[in-house]
Amino acid sequence: MVLVSGGLATGWAEDVPPQVLQDQQRRIEVIRRARAATIAIFGPGGRGGGSGVIISPDGYALSNFHVTSGAGVAMKCGLPDGNIYDAVIVGVDPTGDVSLIKLLGREDFPTVPLGDSDQVEVGQWCFAVGNPFLLATDFQPTVTFGIISGVHRYQYPAGTLLEYADCIQTDAAINPGNSGGPLFNMQGELIGINGRGSFEKRGRVNVGVGYAISINQIKNFLGYLRSGRIVDHAELGATVGTDPDGRVVVTDILESSDAYRRGLRYGDELVEFAGRRITSTNAYKNILGTLPRGWRVPLVFRRQEEQWTVLVRLQGAHRPGELQQRLQRRRRPGPNPGPQKPNDHHSPKLPPVVAKHYEARPGFANYYFNRLEQKRVQKLLDKLGHFSPSSRWAFAGEIPGGLKAQVVLETDRVQLILPGGTTSLEINQEEPNLTQQLSPPGSGGLVQALYLWRRLLCQRIEHFGGMYYWGTVPLPGHPGLVDCLVGLHGGVETRVYVHPQDGRILALEMFADDQSDPCEIYFDDYRRVQGRLIPHRWEVHYGDDVYQVFKWTQVEIQQR
């Protein structure tokens, strides 16, 4: 460094075109900003460690699951400004090797912007920032520079849970300790989280081949991670292979899967998945590996000359509880509890500031953050207005063909009047059971779903019954991602989709069991009724069919 500036002073700088010096100055500035948000992560007592990067001023930071899992709940994070902050685990994605943590104690942390990793091209310059070989004992991160060597790489699970799908390959030096740290484009936008190298016979050092989890995959999971859950990746419920003609075809399919119910069969050729073309099994795995469990994405498949486009709900890559079990197995101290011995969740040794931000619950990395998100979504729902628990809601309007329809919703009663007849549902408030007599026939349980819709607005998230924040998901016909709540009441699973800005309930789904289609209601045409926002158009779907479209002309909410 000294030598180079010496050279500048002795005159060769005059030969350097001004454009070069300007570009260099710009690069220095970009790297300065990128370094400021890069953190060194250490486990309890300064053990273990890796890197991370802050993505919001209130301290949310990304890292690798394999970095934070050693630390458990609480960790210490060093910033390049020389300060050290307590941090708490928020959510983990063990399969994708991503974890979200939150640094505590400031609302103005330096941050980096998230880039678009689908725009990353091979040959483009990039740089990695991090804590290789845990050198950053003074929290000053190391910057390494390189080019993008490959994109959309698929790396098989390396004997563990960790699968790197659709990842970015770089020749910027990625060494142990860089794990969890950021990979940037030359605009200083975060394009990936460095997590894996090809370490083989040369020992655990860089061999010019590093892999970063693409930021677009992480964006898919970010809402899930903020929910404080242990989140799972997706499976289609089918296995695929390449046939002799090089087509990607279904080699096996579960009859209980949504893909099967949507018509996918053995031997069908997969053409497009989640909006991307499938040219090889690697391409398929790349797409699948970036998708969270529970998302509903378009699938295009072909059988002989016919082609279908369907929406499929993705099931979990792991059985319910399997991830948690696996994680607990990892946590159980072995016969030789070395320095990596993780912090006990219920240990009274959690720093007080961390303890205030931590709540243990099965299936969650940290339930505290789920409560936080529930509060945020409840605030959104409150924008619709106040609904008294004993209110009576009456709707009158018509269905296609100009036929009259009526719905009445009360605390313990739902009544649906259609030209063909009347459907009523009485709910025992002591022991509600909604799994019986899904009605009307062909709707998948519309009256039950309506009862649940009213229940959420009247009882709110807190008293709905087993309701928690699921994360952000795509919704058909809606751009971007929306907030999703999951509730368990009356023996059925309810999913509620909420507009992330204005709090409108965009859709509600009721699953009577996990192997059949839900009743779906899409709410639209919100209008004010006595100061409250009420949807005046309901579209009810069941399976592949539209069951009914209601347009309400008269709506009355009687508070009691």
Next chain:
Amino acid sequence: MKPKRCQNWWWGVVAVWVLGGLASSLSAQQPLTQLVSQVHPKVVKIYGAGGFRGLEHYQSGILISPEGHVLTVWSYVLDTDNLIVHLADGRRVEAQLLGADPRLEMALLKLPGEGYPHFKLEPVVLEPGAWVLALSNLYGVAVFDEPVSVQHGVVAARVPLRARRGAYDTPYRGPVYILDAIVNNPGAAGGALVDRHGRLVGMIGKELRNSLTNTWVNYAIPIDRLLPTIEQIRQGRYVPPKPEESSQVRNPVTLELLGIVLVPDVLPRTPPFVEEVRPGSPADRAGVLPDDLILFVNDQHLIQSCQALRQQLQKIPRGETIKLTVMRGQELRELVIKTQ
């Protein structure tokens, strides 16, 4: 302090390269990604023998003619009748081994058909400090239509590997480009080293560990060293052997006459390993040893099987002196057998 000044100057030069390289590519990033997309289709993935005990069954190759000539390293991967090449457009084709020169650690394959994207062969020589890209299918990360990996680096030196005599286990004795990028990874051998104009300047060599320091060298074999042999092999492919050459001579040499017993010929292409040497025979006097692998007779085409060796000997009349090139361990030996 003279030495320090010297160092100063050197750092300045390094800085100029680096800054020059970075700045021009930063301000004009498009050309670099474009350069990559131009050269990507000219590098192929080769799949052959191996796949067990840490022996990868894949390597890289370079398309050097529209007729599908592929330059690659000579290795056990090619030792199969089922050599498959994945092209950048996803096509999978079967390749045929045209010839090989183990002394240059190179082999030439031929793909069926024509119209292949390819590098033009020209004797480009790079000076130290030249900026290069390395394209290869390292670790076999790419399959079918997935593009091979790209790394960047600088030529640190053009030096003979034997400068560290005995440290590297390779029959190659010529100069190599020493690189500052870690390009010699599993599967990378046979990949392309290109300059900033996209010209082919070298072939990435096999992984080489320095047995003295337990470090790995990063190098490529300069293209100018390979050109004459590439041309010879290509010509050998296209010029059919003259009738008198292929016809047997009246009184040919035989293995029995030389005193060589080969390993049992049980495979379609059993490598011609020497099983036994009859004591006092011409082969014994020339120093042929059991376990020698016979590669060349009189510097002709690479001999790939016991059968090929027998055929080759049938062209040599008794009484002539025979030059035998054998592989003994990792070493190449030239032995002269007097049949009289």
